Amino acid sequence: MSTVRIGVIGAGNMGADHVNTLHRHVSGAVVTMVADIDVERAATVTDAVPGARATDDPYALIGDPEVDAVVIASHDTTHADLTVAAVRAGKAVLCEKPLAPTSAECVRVVREERQTGRRLISLGFMRRFDPAYTELRDAIADGVCGAPLLLHCVSRGVSSAPGATDELSITGSAVHEFDTVPWLLDSRIDEVSWHAARSTSTVTGLRDPQLMLLRTADGALTTVEVFLNAGYGYDVRCEVVGERGTLALTHPARVVTDSARARSLGHPADWRPRFADAYRLELQAWADAVASGTPSPLATADDGLVASAVAEAVITSMKDGGRSVAVQVPEV
Ligand code: NAI
Numbered sequence: 292m293s294t295v296r297i298g299v300i301g302a303g304n305m306g307a308d309h310v311n312t313l314h315r316h317v318s319g320a321v322v323t324m325v326a327d328i329d330v331e332r333a334a335t336v337t338d339a340v341p342g343a344r345a346t347d348d349p350y351a352l353i354g355d356p357e358v359d360a361v362v363i364a365s366h367d368t369t370h371a372d373l374t375v376a377a378v379r380a381g382k383a384v385l386c387e388k389p390l391a392p393t394s395a396e397c398v399r400v401v402r403e404e405r406q407t408g409r410r411l412i413s414l415g416f417m418r419r420f421d422p423a424y425t426e427l428r429d430a431i432a433d434g435v436c437g438a439p440l441l442l443h444c445v446s447r448g449v450s451s452a453p454g455a456t457d458e459l460s461i462t463g464s465a466v467h468e469f470d471t472v473p474w475l476l477d478s479r480i481d482e483v484s485w486h487a488a489r490s491t492s493t494v495t496g497l498r499d500p501q502l503m504l505l506r507t508a509d510g511a512l513t514t515v516e517v518f519l520n521a522g523y524g525y526d527v528r529c530e531v532v533g534e535r536g537t538l539a540l541t542h543p544a545r546v547v548t549d550s551a552r553a554r555s556l557g558h559p560a561d562w563r564p565r566f567a568d569a570y571r572l573e574l575q576a577w578a579d580a581v582a583s584g585t586p587s588p589l590a591t592a593d594d595g596l597v598a599s600a601v602a603e604a605v606i607t608s609m610k611d612g613g614r615s616v617a618v619q620v621p622e623v
Contacts, residue, residue, distance in 0.1 A: 295320045295581045298358035300349040300373060302327035302336040305387055307572065308563050309362055314340050315570045320578040326352040327365070353377050354556035360581045362388060364415075367463065372512030373397040375403045378411050380590025383581045385574075388470070388526075389416040392462045394603050394621050397596035401623045404592050413589035416470040420576065421569035423540045427529065428475050430538050434452050437534030439476055442513040444468045445528035447521035449560060450493075457498045457609060460517050461485075462602045465503060466516045469601040470594060475531070484615045485608040491520050503605055524558020524566055551605070571610055596620065 299310050302325050314320050322340050326349040327333035333345035346352055349369075352359055354377050360383040363373050371391040371514050374529055377384035378400075390397045390412075404412050418424045446464055465512045506511065517571035527541045531541040543565055544556040559565050573589060580587040600620040 292580070293319070295578050296323040296359045297321065297362060297578070298324040298326065298334075298352040298355060298359050298360075299362045299364060300326045300352060300369075301387075302329070302332040302559075303361065303364070304563070305364070306364035307336050307366055308335050308570065310340060310343075310572050312567075312574055313362075313578075317575045317578050319582050320574070323357045324352045324355055329442040331537075349373055349374055353380050353382065358382070360384065360509055360578075367392050369617065371400050374400050374412060377462045378407060380401050381407070381409075381411070383411050383413070383577075383587070385413045385415060385577050385589065386595075386610075388595070389462055389466050389599055389602070390414055391599060394596060394600045397592070398621050398623055400595050401592045405623065406412070410586055412592040412595075413580075413587040414591065415573065416467065416474075416590040416594065416597045417566055417569040417573045418461055418471050418588060419469060419474060419569075420572040421566060422572075423470065424475075424529070424544065424569075427531065427540060428481075431475055431531060431533075433476070435533075436531065436536035438536050439509075439511045439531050439533050441532040442475070442511060443528070443530045443532075444472065445511060445516045445518075445526065447518045447524075448562075449518070449520075449522060449524060451497060451499065453521035454520060455494075455497055457501070458606055459610070460497075460499065460501055460519060461503075461605050463601070464519065464567050465471060465501070465515055465605065466598050466602050468503075468513070469598040469605075470514075471529070472505055472507065472513050472589060473597070474590075475529075476507050476511055477599070478511070480505045480615055480618055482615050483601060483604045483608055484613050486613050487604050493520050501609075505601070506510040519578045525561050526558055527565060549554065550593060567603075575577040593623075 332346035335503040337343040505513040
C-alpha cells in the first residue's frame, strides 16, 4: 500500500487536531473521510482537506472502500463498539484512550481482535511518543539514577470539561498515568489507593484534586495528582526518585519572558500544544506500520485493557474509603 487512506471518527478537539496533523505533518497518509454525529462539525474539518468527505455515520466511514484505516476520536463511550466494527471490517484502527470506560468492554474488544488472528488495534497513549517521556524512559532503563524507588506524576488542567465526574477524572485523565508508569518502569501496577484533599471551591460536585498511590510489582511507589481545575495552565510533570539521584521532565516551554522585573515561562491552555510532537510522531509511526504491514509500535488493545483494569481498581478504592485495592486484569 503506498498512501494510507484514513477515516477519522469524531471531529471535536482531538479529532480535528488529528486530521490537521495527518494532513499537514504525516507523510504517506491522506484523510479521505471524517464522521461526526454533528455533520456540520465534520464538514468544517473536511473543508481544510481537499478531497475529504464528511458524514454523520461512523459505520458508513468504517465500511467505505476509500478508507483503509480508521482513527476513533469520538466520545469514550463509543470506542468499544466502533473499534469492534473496524476490526470486523478487517481495518487497522487507532482508538483514542481509553479503549473503553470499563474493563468488561475492553475484554469484548480484545476478544474480537484475537479472533482475527491479527493485531489491528492501536491505542492513543501518545506519551509513549513524547520526546521528553521517551528520554526519561531511556534514562531509567540505562540506570542513570539507579533503581527507581518513587515516582511523582502530576496532571493539571485549566478547568474541567462540562459533565466532569469523579470517575471521569480517573478513566479519562489519570488513565494516561496508568499506562505511562508501567511503560516507564517496565513493571505492572499491582495495587492502588485513592485519596482526596479538600476540593477546590472553584467548582461544585467534583472532588478535585485527587491523589492516587500506585504500587508496581518492582516495589516502587507512585503518587499521581490529577487536578483538573488548577486554573493556571495545562501542566504535566513526572519525577523519578532513584537510589542515586532523580530524573524529571523539564518545563516544556521554549521561550522565557523577562518583563516588569520578573522572569516567566508560559503554560499551554490544554494538552494539544504540549503533546503536538507526540501526536505527530504517533500518527506517523502508525501510518508507516499500516502502509508496510508491520506490527504497530503503539500501545495495544491489551495495554488498554490493563489501564482500564487499574482505573477500575482506583474507582473501587474511591468508593471504599481509600483502602488499598489489588488490580485484577480480567482473563480474555
Ligand atoms: P469532544 O467532545 O471535543 O469531541 C468528541 C466528538 O465526537 C464530538 O464532535 C461529538 O459530536 C462526536 N461524537 C460523539 N459520538 C459520536 C459517534 N457515535 N460517532 C461519531 N461522532 C461522535 O471530545 P475530545 O476532547 O475531542 O475527545 C475525543 C476523544 O479523545 C475522547 O475519547 C477523549 O478521551 C480522547 N482524548 C485523548 C487525548 C489524548 O491526549 N490522547 C486528549 C483529549 C481527548
